[in-house]
Amino acid sequence: MLQRFSFFFICLSAIATAFAQGQPKNIVDEVIWVVGDQPILLSEVENYRLESDLMGQSITDPYAKIPEQFAIQKLYLHQAEIDSITVPDADLQRAADNEISRYTQRAGSREALENYFHKTLPQLREMFKEQERIKNLTYRVRDKLTSHVKVTPAEVREYFSKLPTDSLPLIPTQVEVQIITARPKIAREEVERIEARLREFARRVNEGETDFARLAKMYSQDGSSRNGGEMGFMGRNMLVPEFANVAFSLNDPKKVSKIVKTDFGYHIIQLIEKRNDKVNVRHILLRPEVTQQEYDRNLAHLDSIGDDIRGGKFSFEDAARELSDDKDTRNNHGLMVFNSFDPEDEETIITSRFQMKDLPQDVAKVVDNLKVGEVSKAFRMTDEKTGSEICAIVKLKNRIEGHHANMTEDFQVLRKVVMQKRKNAAIQKWLAEKIKSTYVRISPEWRNHKFEYEGWVK
Known part of the structure; x- marks a missing residue:
């Protein structure tokens, strides 16, 4: 249970902090834990608790579990530093762009996204980069710590031979x-109707009569219409080839592309921005009637x-x-x-x-x-x-x-159960040893909680 909670924590902690920064606070901040040379602040714990409550994620004894998970996170990050594990900035930038695109679609616009988080777009990008860095480093440390774990078919059979049938995984x-x-x-007449309509849209934009995003909101039959047709930054392999070939060939944001036919329907495209190996475009999609x-x-x-x-x-x-x-x-x-x-x-x-x-x-x-x-x-x-x-x-x-599950039909399922059990055991052992060897100081009023791991209170 702790492993799943920790990954949920890693994915949400940066968002929780950002959200709560826009909320009124009536607390005086203080350092409640110190792990190594890294402090854990009361505001961090409160911010995460507020976000969890907002998302309906109830946490039993949050003032024990939340700071403990922050502490575990700091142990992983410290180990990543010791092992010189890093994440390329380009990977973080791509992940941040993807998150901004995803959240923009959910919020409806970039302005709505900024208002929700009470942050500017550059601040959001840095927030998502840090979130991805923490998540990625944690995964890499865990992978390295469990790289030695192996399971043979004989060990899988032996493990499950000792379990009663009703204790086996249910498939x-x-x-x-x-x-x-x-x-x-599609009838030729219908294709001509669609193409004529898209050509008219393109003419109106190219001649400055109207705005592409406005037309997309009014007429596009794609989910991106609510965001003015904006798709967010995408790599070539994230788009169907016919669309990608045209999108990546655009250079003038003021001009509209030729009509593009894909399995989705018929499109016109407008460039917003190119960034390294990604492109952000708007498009209008019309689907022919059948x-x-x-x-x-x-x-x-x-x-x-x-x-x-x-x-x-x-x-x-x-x-x-x-x-x-x-x-x-x-x-x-x-x-x-x-x-x-x-x-x-x-x-x-x-x-x-x-x-x-x-x-x-x-x-x-x-x-x-x-x-x-x-x-x-x-x-x-x-x-x-x-x-x-x-x-x-x-x-x-x-x-x-x-x-x-049985060995004949579900061997891979059973093997995964044993493998995960051994990986978790390796992680648990490492954490226990790491806690013992790491300087930890907990404020007196925060010590009287039941923690998942022993050894925090020195």
């Missing part, structure tokens, strides 16, 4: 799903394919490879895959096994009623990547019912 029901999609074709007749045609086409698969004329796998419009699954026999980031191991896990909650909602509704090997009727669904509506049929390839 939720998982499914493997294959999909064939049909993307609606007629009901086109959807009906695609549904009938997919139902015909489904009938042929059920009739044995060809396999679902062959149909997916030859007939599906889905680029991600076409060369994988139509098999859908799930990408999830594991923050503990800092790696992306790619698997064909989905929990029902992780499937696209429209697919999950259909799969829930299928038997293994059964092919669905055609249905409409939202493409989660582009936000557009497409048609699909799916096949339930496999269903793994919820069960307690």
